[in-house]
Amino acid sequence: MNLALYREFRPKNFDDVIGQDYIVKTLKNQIKTDRLTHAYLFCGPRGTGKTSTAKIFANAVNCTHSLEGNPCGMCAECVALSEPNTDILEIDAASNNRVEEIRDLREKVNFPPLIGKYKVYIIDEVHMLTDSAFNALLKTLEEPPKHVIFILATTEIHKLPATILSRCTRFDFKLLPLNTLVEHLKSVFDKKGIKYDEKSLHLIAKAGEGSVRDTLSIADSVASFCDYNITYQMTEKVIGLSNRDNIKQILSAIASKDINSLFVSVKTALGRGKNIQILCKEMADFIKILVMLKAGVNDYEILDILPGEFATYQEIAGKFDVNLLKKAFSKFAEIELDLKYSLNPENLFESACLSLIEDTNIKNVVEPIPVVSKTVVQPEIKQDNRDQIEAERIWGNVLLKVKEKNMFALSNALTTVNKVKQVGKTLFITTNDLGSYEMIDNSERLNILLSLVKLFDDSIEDVKIEYDKQNASSQDIKDNLKEVFKNKIKFKD
Ligand SMILES: Nc1ncnc2c1ncn2[C@@H]1O[C@H](COP(=O)(O)OP(=O)(O)O)[C@@H](O)[C@H]1O
Ligand SMILES: [Mg+2]
Ligand SMILES: [Zn+2]
The missing domain is CATH 1.20.272.10 (Zinc Finger, Delta Prime; domain 3)
Known part of the structure; x- marks a missing residue:
């Protein structure tokens, strides 16, 4: 079982953010003295507080009763912004990295905020944007409307073009010292009523290597494994420092x-x-x-x-x-x-x-990757089954291709597909796993799939994915494919 401590303990105001004192102090000052700039860049290793700080800042600039630069959490603006809203927008550049999406953003940027004084765009993993998306973003950064603040966050600052860097106020988030992490762990464990000994805290904090997020997720594994009573011996086992x-x-x-x-x-x-x-x-x-x-x-x-x-x-x-x-x-x-x-x-x-x-x-060993042939899937083909078998043959080969190309995340999602059928020139695939469905149902991903499908049947013009909640146990093609691929692909049940 996972406690997801790192989610539960997401800082709610600047004072909850640990180890980034200089950044927190500067941001608070800017709010107190109302000297904000229009573009910030938060860089640094993962799990050090970039996204959390960006969210707090976005909230604080809109708070009308801000206390020492912190959002008050009670005014109408704070309350409205704690719900899903269109004034604070989080964009994950890793999945929205195309130029169209940034263009779309550029149009919407001009609409004034609905709740507070500022519209804040938080663009996470900004280094993932494509070149043309960067250029589009740059245009907005050159002349941002008065009511807009951008916060760009990245773990890989060296991948950002100089033109972007030069337009942002930059803050470098630092890895946290061991002692700070130990103190933080203590307070988290105390709040959750988890028992521990001092030595374990050090071991966990050390394994977190300076990242609060990693430290908390390791703490998570350890706490669940130890049944909320953490001992050094068990911790050592979980972390495996001595066990290779x-x-x-x-x-x-x-x-x-x-x-x-x-x-x-x-x-x-x-x-x-x-x-x-x-x-x-x-x-x-x-x-x-x-x-x-x-x-x-x-x-x-x-x-x-x-x-x-x-x-x-x-x-x-x-x-x-x-x-x-x-x-x-x-x-x-x-x-x-x-x-x-x-x-x-x-x-x-x-x-x-x-x-x-x-x-x-x-x-x-000479063992070529098997190309699924009709005979492998089913030795005797009944006439009415032919289309179905053909669809499965295509699909099996597509699965292999995706895996061959090391598209790991997509490959994982595709192993949840449990039905394939061809209707006209469209190949329909069905999954009963909502997460996988959401991941695949995206024009970019479906286009990748179509291009792979075309390798095996050029007459297919479209690939569509359906989510089948009802049929959560359907195993139809999975069983067939499992047999064919045996140990080559692991299927999710
Ligand atoms: N400086 C910090 N102070 C307190 N908690 C932090 C800090 N940095 C990270 N965390 C913890 O890690 C989680 C993820 O942090 P996040 O702000 O998303 O990191 P980043 O964006 O730098 O990867 C937070 O929910 C929180 O539990
Ligand atoms: Mg982040
Ligand atoms: Zn407020």
């Missing part, structure tokens, strides 16, 4: 192409309450050591291991092929961030492992 067995198991499973033991060892690792993002990071860290050893590095400090561990690591390194290790290192380093956005991080992690297994296959 699972990582070795997973790596061995990949190297020996043992899909069965791969799933088992991932399950075991997670069953111990380990957070999947930590597992992934540990995999990358561990593999990095092996790669360095293979490259002849033998300085303990560079390797970041204890002198006594040298022989053990060397032995492990000897068991793996250096090319596999290199690939594995980049793969796990690469998906670390994606895990955060994935609808199903477990599937994402496993499919990354599977793709490594496929890489290993290339070298040793």
Whole structure:
């Protein structure tokens, strides 16, 4: 069970924001003295308070009874803005990165706010915008209407064009010191009535690596695993600082192409309450050591291991092929961030492992990716079933393509599809998973799917997705596909 502490403890005013004193003080001052600018840039590592601070600021600039720069929470404006409204707009650039959306924004920007004095646009992950979207945004930033404030947030400041940087007041959010995180954990645990010992707090805070959000989500895993009575021993287990067995198991499973033991060892690792993002990071860290050893590095400090561990690591390194290790290192380093956005991080992690297994296959075993043929799906084709089987054949191949292209999030969502049918020139797919439906039902994604479908049947002109709440247990094509793909694709039940 997840408590989602990081959601529950989202700061409500500036005084709840920890560790960003300079930023908080400056913003409060600007509000008190009414010296606001029209564009702010919040940058810094994830989970340090960018989005939270942006929301508080958006609220505070509109509050009519602001106390020391904080929103009062009680005036008509504060109350109205705490409900969904059109004055404070949060845009996730990761999913709305196209120029049309920014153009749309540019038109709406001109309408005055309905509730307070300012309309505030918070554009999260702004580095994800496309070049043309940046240009469109730039035009607005050049001459923003008086009633508009932009807050751009990003973890990757180096990806922003200089033209944008030069138009914003920039604030750098910092990773938090260990002690601050420990104090914060204490107050969160006390409020939730979770018991703990001091040493565990340090261990958890250390694993959070300066991010409040990560610290709280690790705390989440630990607290649920320990049944709200946190002990050092259990914490250590969950965080796995001393326990690298699972990582070795997973790596061995990949190297020996043992899909069965791969799933088992991932399950075991997670069953111990380990957070999947930590597992992934540990995999990358561990593999990095092996790669360095293979490259002849033998300085303990560079390797970041204890002198006594040298022989053990060397032995492990000897068991793996250096090319596999290199690939594995980049793969796990690469998906670390994606895990955060994935609808199903477990599937994402496993499919990354599977793709490594496929890489290993290339070298040793000649096993081409199966193209689903009509005979594989169903040996005897009845005339009336022909269209249906054809639709399933197309779909199976599309699934493989999506996976091959490492479109992890999409691939995960597509494994919930449980019906496919062709009507005229349209391929209809059905899912009973609302989250997946919402993710796929987007013109950009459907276009990607259509282009893949066309690889296998050029006559299809359109792909549509339907959400089937009634039929939550329908397994129709999933069973067929499961059989065909066996261990190649893991389907959500
Ligand atoms: N500086 C902070 N002070 C208090 N809580 C924080 C801070 N930074 C992050 N958090 C916690 O992490 C969660 C996510 O923070 P968020 O503001 O979305 O981070 P960011 O936008 O920098 O990734 C918040 O709901 C809160 O629980
Ligand atoms: Mg954020
Ligand atoms: Zn107010």
